[in-house]
Amino acid sequence: MVVIGAGQSGLAASHFLSGRSVDHVVLERGEVANSWRRERWDSLRLLTPNWQSRLPGLRYEGPDPDGYMTTGEVTEFIERFAALSRAPVRTGTDVTSVRRAGDGYHVATSRGEIACRAVVIASGACNQPAVPPFTEAVPASVEQLTPFDYRDPAKLPEGGVLVVGASATGVQLAAELRQSGRPVTLCVGEHVRLPRRYRGRDVLWWMDASGVWDQRYDEVDDLTRARRLPSPQLAGTAERATLDLNALASMGVEMVGRWAAVRDGRALFSGGLRNVFSLADLKMARLLDTFDEWARAHGRDAEVGPPERFAPTRVPSSARLQLDLRSGEIRTIVWATGFRPDYRWLDVPVIDAKGRLDHDGGVVASPGLYALGLPVLRRRRSTFLCGAEDDAREVIEHLTRYLAGPG
Numbered sequence: 001m002v003v004i005g006a007g008q009s010g011l012a013a014s015h016f017l018s019g020r021s022v023d024h025v026v027l028e029r030g031e032v033a034n035s036w037r038r039e040r041w042d043s044l045r046l047l048t049p050n051w052q053s054r055l056p057g058l059r060y061e062g063p064d065p066d067g068y069m070t071t072g073e074v075t076e077f078i079e080r081f082a083a084l085s086r087a088p089v090r091t092g093t094d095v096t097s098v099r100r101a102g103d104g105y106h107v108a109t110s111r112g113e114i115a116c117r118a119v120v121i122a123s124g125a126c127n128q129p130a131v132p133p134f135t136e137a138v139p140a141s142v143e144q145l146t147p148f149d150y151r152d153p154a155k156l157p158e159g160g161v162l163v164v165g166a167s168a169t170g171v172q173l174a175a176e177l178r179q180s181g182r183p184v185t186l187c188v189g190e191h192v193r194l195p196r197r198y199r200g201r202d203v204l205w206w207m208d209a210s211g212v213w214d215q216r217y218d219e220v221d222d223l224t225r226a227r228r229l230p231s232p233q234l235a236g237t238a239e240r241a242t243l244d245l246n247a248l249a250s251m252g253v254e255m256v257g258r259w260a261a262v263r264d265g266r267a268l269f270s271g272g273l274r275n276v277f278s279l280a281d282l283k284m285a286r287l288l289d290t291f292d293e294w295a296r297a298h299g300r301d302a303e304v305g306p307p308e309r310f311a312p313t314r315v316p317s318s319a320r321l322q323l324d325l326r327s328g329e330i331r332t333i334v335w336a337t338g339f340r341p342d343y344r345w346l347d348v349p350v351i352d353a354k355g356r357l358d359h360d361g362g363v364v365a366s367p368g369l370y371a372l373g374l375p376v377l378r379r380r381r382s383t384f385l386c387g388a389e390d391d392a393r394e395v396i397e398h399l400t401r402y403l404a405g406p407g
């Protein structure tokens with residue numbers, strides 16, 4: 001049995017495989033928790049509170065349950081889990097090909113080849129930044145960065161920054177860059193607005209307690225859409241402050257619409273910010289309604305504060321529809337336009353035209369092939385640290401039944 005990737009998903013899979021005495025190895029191209037070591041910016045803290053950091057048999061037990069871990073602390077947490085569960089990890093082992101062979105798979109790596117009956121793909125959902133095609137039309141005088149290249153504001157050239165994308169990464173980087181004293185313009189498309197705290201509790205407490213995060217993939221109305229939903233506008237800071245577009249506007253961040261095209265060195269933005277904002281406001285209000293209904297129905301009203309509603313997102317009086325990228329106003333563009341997995345090594349025909357893995361709750365459309373750590377894989381929380389345990393348990397249950405079958 002081969003597990004690809006020693007992040008939280010692969011290690012959780014390994015934990016349950018060991019529990020069922022299934023002989024296996026975890027292949028990792030870098031080190032344990034590699035993405036947290038190499039692919040995150042310096043100031044990043046989890047947007048999930050510490051008490052929510054949990055893996056099978058391991059919980060946060062430090063002095064600050066309501067705080068938010070740095071990437072160094074997440075790395076330590078995952079390393080501790082790997083050690084506790086004695087995961088058989090082979091680090092520095094890059095999987096270069098997986099193909100069907102007989103009734104199993106042939107796995108080629110930078111350190112030799114392995115034949116096995118089953119493979120768990122836990123190689124991550126965020127292996128590469130997803131950037132739109134028009135990056136090539138941006139004038140060479142403007143530096144372009146992705147969240148994989150970005151480390152801290154001091155490394156950017158002096159001058160204005162255009163941050164593209166207003167999900168968790170975009171709003172966090174826009175705030176950090178603005179606080180460093182730079183003029184920041186933020187391109188806003190569809191986004192998920194959330195308050196950091198609601199009725200006196202962290203909003204993710206509500207997601208957890210109300211069961212919203214546990215909604216199963218086979219109960220979600222529009223699964224394709226749910227799987228493409230951007231990350232919420234949240235940041236983990238000591239002040240536990242809300243980081244929505246109103247907060248950014250108060251810091252002096254200028255909002256423009258979704259980036260539509262580049263023409264003659266000008267970035268063209270969509271209009272209609274009002275609609276984009278009101279949709280996000282509406283969805284947030286609906287979610288808060290769900291929380292309120294849950295609290296009422298479960299007799300929890302007394303232990304939390306009174307229901308709250310938040311001011312609508314302020315629409316700028318006149319959002320710019322274009323920006324001349326040759327004028328020198330913008331020196332850097334940060335593409336915070338999402339991430340995607342990388343399956344170039346997967347030589348099994350299970351990837352669709354959009355690069356997505358064809359799977360049903362982590363059971364991939366090829367016998368003995370499984371996946372973990374993808375958006376809404378089995379639950380809404382699947383890609384979060386606190387989502388690895390339940391998904392891995394169920395996927396490994398399926399896998400062990402498969403291995404016990406006729407081979």
Ligand SMILES: Cc1cc2nc3c(=O)[nH]c(=O)nc-3n(C[C@H](O)[C@H](O)[C@H](O)COP(=O)(O)OP(=O)(O)OC[C@H]3O[C@@H](n4cnc5c(N)ncnc54)[C@H](O)[C@@H]3O)c2cc1C
Nearest residue numbers: 005007008009029034035046047048095123124373384385
């Ligand atoms: C910017 C950002 C912020 C996030 N913040 C939070 C947060 O606040 N709270 C939260 O709960 N979640 C957060 N997440 C989501 C999630 O927890 C992380 O994406 C997490 O890293 C996912 O774990 P994973 O094990 O599924 O994948 P990864 O951590 O990406 O692990 C996959 C592993 O597979 C290895 N690998 C990949 N390809 C190969 C190959 N071909 N051969 C060998 N090894 C390979 C990689 O090196 C990596 O170590 C965040 C994600 C991102 C991108």
